[in-house]
Amino acid sequence: MRLDKFLKVSRLIKRRTLAKEVCDGGAVEVNRRPAKASTEIKPGDVITLNLGNRWMTVEVLATPEHAPAERARELYRVLAEGKKAGEDHL
Template sequence: MRIDLFLKQSRLIKRRTVAKGAATKDLIIVNDKIVKPSYQVKVNDLITLNLGSKQIIVKVTSLIPKKDELMYDLISESFIGQKN
């Protein structure tokens, strides 16, 4: 499954065009590599999303969308530039 389609189906990003744009702008990193919209996602991939001032890291657990089940495990969610 393509990364842009996975992000849309998993509801990490609401629209596929937005997911495709994020990948085109090098805002999506999979396993420490910048990927393009056509990257084929695999189970156990670590996806880092840099969206605005927010960084989200998830681990892919499924490529098949199921009702009431997430397709990923949330590893971390943080705001870039946040002071502790």
């Protein structure tokens, strides 16, 4: 499955067009390598997303073509997440 489609199906990013822009903008890595939207994803891959002032690393568990919203969270496992340094504001 393509990376941009996985990000949309898993609901890590709401729209596929936005997922494509984020990927092609260099904000996504797959297995510690910069990834384009067309990168093929399979179970076991590790995806790191840099979304503004937040980041998230997930492991891909499944890559179905479609998934209902209530099952989207079952497609990946969060390995780590947080805020980027210097982004805490009072």
